[in-house]
Amino acid sequence: MLGKFFKTHNVKTAQHWQQVYEFADNNVYKKVKLFRGLCLPSTCKPQDLSRVLTKLVYPITHFPIIFHEDCDYKDKPIVLNNYHIVSIVGVGLLIAIFILSTIIDCLPDSLFKKMLLSIPNISFIIKCFSGKSNAQSIFGLQQYGKFKALDGFRAILTFYCVVLHTYEFGQLFMFNRNHYLSSSFKMALDYRNMFLPNILLMDNFVLLSGFLLCNTILSKLERSNGRFNYFQYILFRYIRLMPIIVFALFINFLFEFTGSGPIWKLMLSYFTNQCYDKWHKPLLMTTNILHYSNDNSTILTSVQCLAITWYSSLDFQLYALAPIAFLVLYKYPRFGLIWLFILLIFGILLPIFNYQILELPHVYQAISWPDVMQTMEGFARHYWQPFNYIQTYIIGMITAYAVRYHPKAYLGGRIGHMFIWIITICMTTSILYWQRNFVTPGYLAYDFNDYEMPLYLLIGKPIYLASFVWLIYCCSTGRGGL
Template structure:
């Protein structure tokens, strides 16, 4: 941001917002004159009948200190009404040293702090403002504080030109769009009777008197404002609340039943629905909801029949890094004291793994493709090709959707009531409105192509992409089993097309090589053009899934034929996988360096090649682990602790967005970014996410999964086996 512009804005705010302290007001000779001159006129008529510049009001303004005089003059632009009258009442109360009135001024920032250091949020004191409840003795209205964040947007073209001259980023990036924050978010505390138009008019008048030329626009939409008020429950909230309450009561009763009745009959709570002495159907349904049952299932450490334990480690570690990248992203786009820290951090290679967070999501797509191919090929061999694909699709839908739907319902109902804060209304209300509009696209798993401008749950695109690829996968896997040559050709062709698509689209539309983290473009990631056009699209993500299919097919062929890889091939593969993986991760740093102006061709090549390199690297790790060619890597990834943690990844995926939105919406002051602080925030968000995931899993996901397995167990044995594919191929 330009130094001259910032200096001008600072001076403007200094003129506008300096507030006299209580002692200064009481001791001012001007106030003494006001009290002497107008002692007989301080009543409610003064507040409601001075619109035409009567003599007493004119005299009063002439004796006001400059700061209050500026505010008084700015009030003249307001239309007749409650806002104008209440604001004048506040001024009277300030003169009278009323504590509640002084709170209104005290909670608003007086002078911008740290703007030259990248602090663009001047938040004031949110809780002090909304706590205001005041009334003048001679005024018949109760005045309540209303907190608003006004967006003061500076001239983007001028600011980007100045930023480029400072060399923060290379010319290609900073010239193509606004990657720098050109909006100041300035808190103001006003009477609750003031609407957004009146606040904008008031601030506009103040700024126009202070600045000789226009350098900004001012917006204070109602969604940026908050004051305490009663909001009755909606019908949807009542229905959802009743459902949630009944469900929780049922879980409690099931747990009590498990502990009392089963313990009394067996003298042990280690009683499972899989025991030989099985309960009847009704008891089994009840036990499906038992916390004891579901916690034990969650913590169970069991060796996989197919030696897939290493997948647990990859799943958990990837989710940990995804949660970390989400937490850091929400910090840097929110109120911070030192934005320069982020500008420097993105140019450091050690931060590349978090900057390249799309690759972490690709890891889950690769695992999904691998498990789908490996397990479905086994079922095709066992059933001689008689696999009910429709049952496979239905099983996946039933496996994923109930928990997903409940979280969406939470977004649509009670989420907005959970808390409050300077950014709460704007962030949470916006998210709620999107979910109310697009919930149906989510549960149909098409929201990465439909209603992308109103996507509900910013992370939900993954489920849609994964599900769409899951539906298409049998079209490749079945030919691999039935006609291997044709299937291999089809798989190779699909992988080639999936690799070419990102290159072509990136080149034709001159896109970024991947998601580049610029705070101004990430404030609302769902409105980011790259996010909606490329990041969430299945065709831009399919390469990881296809390479997962290839890895699954290779493992299937090797294990079916008991083929052993030669030591030289294993060593070469590990070397190449390491080079590919490190190159894919750390090469992103060059796109942030100011001296490196990348071309469209370079961007397109990276868009495709880094996905391929990363997927090949992770694919080899899985192949090596399952063919006993990984040594200590397999031992680490198969660590028993990873098994229960990996079972929480789906619930963690669903709940993490809520954790991040809550932290972002309730922040009361700007964060100082440092390695220590960012690490602390990351660990805290990880613990919160997995704690909430644990609760969601044992209360909702596990009980519904148990019921689903009961239903399928009553059907053909083929469906029971196919359920294993669904269970393993989920997030």
């Protein structure tokens, strides 16, 4: 073989990865026009191609590349199974309910409309499915109540989440060499990793959920003299979440008809086919509770049906456990606050238990941990499951307690408020600065010292959430301005 050879890199640390990215960007992608290709004999079978690609990428990705023998071709007949038929009927039924609810909601006031809305179940369905009511709720600018500013905060977080999943956590950046190579080895140096990606972003949503739930339930308990029906509490939440989850499940079964290609079957095996055996998990709100039974389950979604619903399951599970906290807080306010802090300490110690006792690596160590199965279990425990978010939920409830029972607490006036703003923003920024290198490509497990990760699990989330807790308290008590 003739030609010029490039030097090789022995990748061990984050700095070595940065050198590889810079080398590839300067010497490969800027000089080679066709930078993705694989030459194989024309007699190769799909199994041969699968073996070659798996040999190349498995050390990096830890999951096999498999090409299906059932190739796509023009005019290939569409075969529907029972899942497809039920999904088509279900999607049609949900769309019909949506259209009918929207039409009824848009009708002028009349005796017929008042009669329909007087029936509780029909009124509830129309409110849930009407495009008019939902559009007004989402896009309406005239909102009332002391928590109206939090809708804007949630909208910003949602946009931030979409950006992160599209350009950082998703696969798009891997196919954009200008983004992936030109910036990846520099992102730790220009502090972009302080904000993109931010693995703690979901804690902001959990914080808001705990705060709003606790405040709402305490108000209802005060109006009803402490009467609480747990079955009704759970059922209404389940009914509220289920239509969109069922619709997503139906679409998931029909997803295979939206594409084709040599690796389309492979993609379906990672993201769609699991629902044939695990379709009940989204319906039971257990999508985020995973179990890896063999060494082939080396990608998170390969054992997960409808992975996008993991947060809905998480929120529902925390919602179901929340009465343990707010009922005590309502009946015994002073002891209830102490009880919240006990639960907070318990929630902080759980991730440390998973890391130290069960020896499950944290999300930041997942890429470089030598045991693949342990890595997957660690990712599931430290990110997907509700135990990792108990402390955040409880912090939201403590914030609700402060807003509800101490809204006019004197904190030094405007000067005191300004100092609290500065201190809490610095606290949040310090955690972002601390973890900026954790997500740098090549930051290996042994780059953490013996105390860094336990200390991060102990104080990371409470300190990170400090500025957001103060933001919620300010916006809810009229202290937002200086």
